[in-house]
Amino acid sequence: MIDTAMLMAAGLGKRMRPLTATRPKPLVKVAGKPLMDHALDRLEAGGVSKVVVNVHYLADTVEAHLKARRCATVFAVSDERGKLLETGGGLMKARPLLGDRPFFCANSDNLWIDGPQETLGAMQRVWDPERMDALLLLVPLARATCHSGPGDFHMDAMGRLTRRKTAHVAPFVFTGVQILSPTLLTDPPGDVFSTNVFWNRAIEARRLYGMSHQGLWFDVGTPGAIPVVESMIAHG
Numbered sequence: 001m002i003d004t005a006m007l008m009a010a011g012l013g014k015r016m017r018p019l020t021a022t023r024p025k026p027l028v029k030v031a032g033k034p035l036m037d038h039a040l041d042r043l044e045a046g047g048v049s050k051v052v053v054n055v056h057y058l059a060d061t062v063e064a065h066l067k068a069r070r071c072a073t074v075f076a077v078s079d080e081r082g083k084l085l086e087t088g089g090g091l092m093k094a095r096p097l098l099g100d101r102p103f104f105c106a107n108s109d110n111l112w113i114d115g116p117q118e119t120l121g122a123m124q125r126v127w128d129p130e131r132m133d134a135l136l137l138l139v140p141l142a143r144a145t146c147h148s149g150p151g152d153f154h155m156d157a158m159g160r161l162t163r164r165k166t167a168h169v170a171p172f173v174f175t176g177v178q179i180l181s182p183t184l185l186t187d188p189p190g191d192v193f194s195t196n197v198f199w200n201r202a203i204e205a206r207r208l209y210g211m212s213h214q215g216l217w218f219d220v221g222t223p224g225a226i227p228v229v230e231s232m233i234a235h236g
Helices: 035-045 059-068 086-098 119-126 196-204 225-234
Strands: 004-008 050-055 074-079 103-107 110-113 134-140 153-155 161-163 172-180 208-212 216-219
Touching: 004 035, 004 086, 035 050, 035 103, 035 110, 035 119, 050 059, 050 086, 059 074, 074 086, 086 196, 110 172, 119 134, 119 172, 119 208, 134 153, 134 196, 153 172, 153 208, 161 196, 161 208, 172 216, 196 208, 216 225
Parallel strands: 004 050, 004 103, 050 074, 134 208
Antiparallel strands: 103 172, 110 216, 134 172, 153 161
16 A cells, blocks of 8 residues: 655745745645645545655745644655755655655645545556556546646556647646656756656656546636636535
């Protein structure tokens, strides 16, 4: 069972301004609680007992919030105060805290609701380290609420992923939730880079896989998305 996760919480939250003028994006409230608590609650319910959280913008407030949470989860902070490292660089910096077993990684600004199955448990049942370096939770583009992009990936019958071609539309959107093998986190191209570097390597090795999310998913990237999300949650 996967019991460790990384929560990405270091971003500047520029698209969420003016709400992020005085608070980090992970602490913007949606449906009565901060965005990061939605993700942490899902991780804890899925059996995760240790969460590594990277911090940069208004880092003290994120750390204080974690200390105030009343739960059995152990939190470790990966400190990026000195330099924002993007997603790939953030993973590399946190690598010593994540251990040597596969782990969940989740963005703190995407909110998901389980479908017929508990999502993280379903991902663990699909996860196969013999075939996979990464397993991405995807949502069909048509059900990507508040998301305006053209899609990210194509997925074949075996679940293997390829990228959307330029000037085309792809049927699946990355939800911000994934399982990663620590063996993928090697040979960084520098300090600051995207997780796309690791994904591209996994695609070349035919070891990047996906699973389609059966529940609801919301891209909470702007202030305008919040009332839409809250209405959908309130009315099912």
